Amino acid sequence: MxxxxxxxxxxxxxxxxxxxxxxxxxxxxxxxxxxxxxxxxxxxxxxxxxxxxxxxxxxxxxxxxxxxxxxxxxxxxxxxxxxxxxxxxxxxxxxxxxxxxxxxxxxxxxxxxxxxxxxxxxxxxxxxxxTLGEKWKQGVPIEVIPFAYKRVMNSLKELGCENPILRMAKAKAGPVISDNGNFIIDAHFGLIEHPKELLEKIKLLTGVVEVGLFxxxxxxxxxxxxxxxxxxx
Ligand SMILES: O=C[C@H](O)[C@H](O)[C@H](O)COP(=O)(O)O
CATH class of the missing domain: 3.40.50.1360 (Rossmann fold)
Known part of the structure; x- marks a missing residue:
């Protein structure tokens, strides 16, 4: 091993x-x-x-x-x-x-x-x-424009994510800031049977820059x- x-x-x-x-x-x-x-x-x-x-x-x-x-x-x-x-x-x-x-x-x-x-x-x-969601329990990473994060979190709940989480930094008070100056939301959707459909729905939310579904x-x-x-x- x-x-x-x-x-x-x-x-x-x-x-x-x-x-x-x-x-x-x-x-x-x-x-x-x-x-x-x-x-x-x-x-x-x-x-x-x-x-x-x-x-x-x-x-x-x-x-x-x-x-x-x-x-x-x-x-x-x-x-x-x-x-x-x-x-x-x-x-x-x-x-x-x-x-x-x-x-x-x-x-x-x-x-x-x-x-x-x-x-x-x-x-x-x-x-x-x-099936995606079996192993990675942290949720789908979603990069968002900072001022849109709350609205996007509300919309993610409507799409079936019970508890979207704004990713927080470990050695800094506050959120993780991406290389592009944005926030990251981790959104757990359980087992993702239809990744393309979920990707398209999240991508359409205003303020979403990119979704970590490839x-x-x-x-x-x-x-x-x-x-x-x-x-x-
Ligand atoms: O944002 C990070 C990337 O998508 C990585 O490729 C992914 O997290 C896998 O990283 P690791 O090779 O450390 O498991």
């Missing part, structure tokens, strides 16, 4: 080995703890990759990983067509729909994933489910298993 961190690393390394080649010129880098291993592997293989390759971050965290690794940094407004984006997830269902935004990065993550010809998810075994976006997911193997879906 291996630890969750080792499982993340196994998935990340295999995803890089199988999806990042010398032919890729623009690569999207997701956010979170699994992505640290993605960048670690990219750095190990640096000499085999295209020297001109540009890396597009999805957060302050991944921007730092790119800079500190000595990789070429670009931005999504300079490079709106990406060859491959690799990112972590909070939960992935059997159709490869995902909940993302546990680290409040899902707005840029979605943009960089949508811009990619190939979007690949990397995750450990604890994130794998049949529906029909991933080409493959790499899951690191407890026994050290990696499943590719």
């Amino acid at each position: 291996i630890s969750l961190n080792e499982a993340k690393k196994k998935a990340a390394y295999k995803a890089v080995d199988e999806n990042i080649t010398s032919e890729n010129k623009i690569i999207g880098i997701g956010s979170g703890s699994t992505i640290v291993y993605v960048v670690e592997r990219i750095l190990q293989l640096k000499n085999l990759l295209n020297k001109e390759c540009i890396f597009i971050p999805t957060s302050f965290q991944s921007r730092l990983l790119i800079i500190e690794g000595g990789l070429n940094l670009g931005d999504i407004d300079q490079y709106s067509e990406i060859d491959v984006t690799i990112d972590g997830a909070d939960e992935v269902d059997e159709n490869l729909n995902a909940i993302k935004g546990g680290g409040a990065c899902h707005l840029r993550e979605k943009l960089v994933a949508e811009a990619a010809k190939k979007f690949i998810i990397v995750a450990d075994y604890s994130k794998r489910s049949t 529906v029909n976006m991933a080409k493959n997911a790499y899951f690191g298993n407890e026994d050290g193997s990696v499943d590719i879906k």
Whole structure:
């Protein structure tokens, strides 16, 4: 049996080995703890990759990983067509729909994933489910314009979320502020049988910037298993 961190690393390394080649010129880098291993592997293989390759971050965290690794940094407004984006997830269902935004990065993550010809998810075994909502009990992360948060919370209750929560910071009094200056609401909807419908309903609420439901976006997911193997879906 291996630890969750080792499982993340196994998935990340295999995803890089199988999806990042010398032919890729623009690569999207997701956010979170699994992505640290993605960048670690990219750095190990640096000499085999295209020297001109540009890396597009999805957060302050991944921007730092790119800079500190000595990789070429670009931005999504300079490079709106990406060859491959690799990112972590909070939960992935059997159709490869995902909940993302546990680290409040899902707005840029979605943009960089949508811009990619190939979007690949990397995750450990604890994130794998049949139906979204089975594993990630914190709720769907929703980025909102700060002054709209109360109205959006009321509307989320009408959509079936009993107790939407404004995400609070840990080492600061007050709410989490995203990289884009917005608030995050976590909205638990139980089992999400129809993620596309729920995404569309939430997205229509005034003041919502982006929803951490990634529906029909991933080409493959790499899951690191407890026994050290990696499943590719
Ligand atoms: O906002 C954060 C992102 O969506 C992450 O990709 C997600 O939370 C998974 O992170 P981790 O790899 O740390 O589990």
